[in-house]
Amino acid sequence: MIGYASKIFFQTLAGSQSLKRLASRYGMRSHGGFARRFIAGETVEEAIVAARAIEASGLMHTLDLLGESVHTMAEADMATRAYLATMDRIVAAGIGRGLSLKLTQLGLGIDRATCTDNLRRILDRAGADDFFVRVDMENSPYTQVTLDVFETMWQLGYRNVGIVLQSCLRRTPADAQRMIELGASVRLVKGAYQEPKRVAYQRKSEVDAAFVELTQLLLASGHYHAIASHDPGMIDATRQFASRRGIGTDRFELQMLYGIRRDLQAQLRDAGYRLRVYVPFGREWFPYFMRRLGERPANVGFVIRSILSERRG
Numbered sequence: 001m002i003g004y005a006s007k008i009f010f011q012t013l014a015g016s017q018s019l020k021r022l023a024s025r026y027g028m029r030s031h032g033g034f035a036r037r038f039i040a041g042e043t044v045e046e047a048i049v050a051a052r053a054i055e056a057s058g059l060m061h062t063l064d065l066l067g068e069s070v071h072t073m074a075e076a077d078m079a080t081r082a083y084l085a086t087m088d089r090i091v092a093a094g095i096g097r098g099l100s101l102k103l104t105q106l107g108l109g110i111d112r113a114t115c116t117d118n119l120r121r122i123l124d125r126a127g128a129d130d131f132f133v134r135v136d137m138e139n140s141p142y143t144q145v146t147l148d149v150f151e152t153m154w155q156l157g158y159r160n161v162g163i164v165l166q167s168c169l170r171r172t173p174a175d176a177q178r179m180i181e182l183g184a185s186v187r188l189v190k191g192a193y194q195e196p197k198r199v200a201y202q203r204k205s206e207v208d209a210a211f212v213e214l215t216q217l218l219l220a221s222g223h224y225h226a227i228a229s230h231d232p233g234m235i236d237a238t239r240q241f242a243s244r245r246g247i248g249t250d251r252f253e254l255q256m257l258y259g260i261r262r263d264l265q266a267q268l269r270d271a272g273y274r275l276r277v278y279v280p281f282g283r284e285w286f287p288y289f290m291r292r293l294g295e296r297p298a299n300v301g302f303v304i305r306s307i308l309s310e311r312r313g
C-alpha cells in the first residue's frame with residue numbers, strides 16, 4: 001500500500017516544472033549533487049568514466065542516454081542522433097558495447113512509423129559495431145506498441161536487440177511465451193510505473209510471485225535472458241532455480257541499477273554471477289530520478305542529507 005501511494009506521489013511530482021528546475025540546479029553539481037548517486041553524469045564522457053570503473057570491478061554495463069516522451073519529431077531525431085554519437089564515443093573509448101533506450105524517446109508517442117525508422121537507424125549502426133540494444137519497457141499504454149515495434153525489428157532480421165517485460169502486468173506470461181517462441185532475449189523487471197488494477201497486480205506479494213514464475217519460465221527456455229532486480233528474495237529464487245536445473249552462470253545474467261545495492265552487486269560477482277549495471281546519463285535525468293525515489297522513499301532522506309551537508313560545507 002505504501003509502495004502504491006509512494007509511486008503515485010513521486011509520479012505526480014515528476015510532472016512539476018518548478019521542482020524540476022530546483023532539482024536541476026542542485027542535483028548534478030560536481031561535488032555533492034544528490035542525483036549523482038543514481039545518475040552517472042550529464043555527458044557521455046562522464047558515463048564512460050563510470051562504465052570504465054564498472055568494468056574494472058569485474059561487472060558489465062549498459063548505457064542509457066536518459067530521455068523519454070519527446071513532443072516533436074525534431075526532438076526524436078535529435079535523440080536518435082545522440083544515440084548514434086554515443087556509439088561513436090563508446091567505440092572510441094574501447095569499452096563494452098551495450099545500450100538501453102526508450103521508444104517514446106525516439107517518437108513512439110507521436111508517430112510510430114518514424115519511431116520505427118529511428119530505431120532501425122540505431123540498430124543498423126549498432127549491428128555494424130557489435131552493440132547490443134535493449135528496448136526498455138515504459139508504462140502500460142505503450143506495452144503493446146513497444147512489443148509490436150520490437151517484433152517488427154525481429155521479423156526484419158535484427159538480432160542485436162532485446163526487450164524488457166514487467167512482472168507486475170497480468171499479460172506478461174503470454175508476452176514471455178511469445179518472446180521465447182521468437183528466441184528473443186528478455187530483461188525481466190518488476191515494473192517501475194504505477195499501473196491500474198485492471199492491467200497490473202497491486203500487491204508486492206503478487207508482483208514477486210509473478211517475477212519468480214516468469215524467471216523460471218525464461219531460464220528454462222534455454223535462451224539467454226537478464227533477471228533485473230535488487231530484491232534478495234528474487235535473486236535467491238533465481239539462483240536456486242538455476243542450480244536445481246543445472247543452468248550454468250554463463251547462461252543468464254543478473255542486472256541492477258547504477259548506485260543501488262552496490263554491496264549485493266559485489267557479492268554476486270564474487271559468487272561467480274554475470275552482473276550488468278544499468279548506467280543512466282544525460283541532462284533529462286529528472287523523471288528517472290523521481291522513479292527511483294518512488295521505489296524507496298528512504299532515498300528522500302538521502303537527498304535531504306546531501307543537500308543539508310552541501311549547505312553546511
Ligand SMILES: Cc1cc2nc3c(=O)[nH]c(=O)nc-3n(C[C@H](O)[C@H](O)[C@H](O)COP(=O)(O)OP(=O)(O)OC[C@H]3O[C@@H](n4cnc5c(N)ncnc54)[C@H](O)[C@@H]3O)c2cc1C
Nearest residue numbers: 136137164189190191192228229230231255256257278292
Ligand atoms: C537493470 C534494470 C533495468 C530496468 N529497466 C526497467 C524498464 O525497462 N522498465 C521498467 O518498468 N522498470 C525497469 N526497471 C525498474 C524495475 O521495474 C523496478 O522498479 C526496480 O528494479 C525496483 O524493483 P526491485 O526488483 O529492485 O524490487 P523492490 O521490491 O522494489 O526492491 C527490493 C530492494 O531493492 C532495493 N531497492 C530497490 N529500488 C531501490 C531504489 N530506488 N533505491 C535504493 N534501493 C532500492 C531495496 O533494498 C529494496 O528493499 C529496471 C531495473 C533494473 C535493475
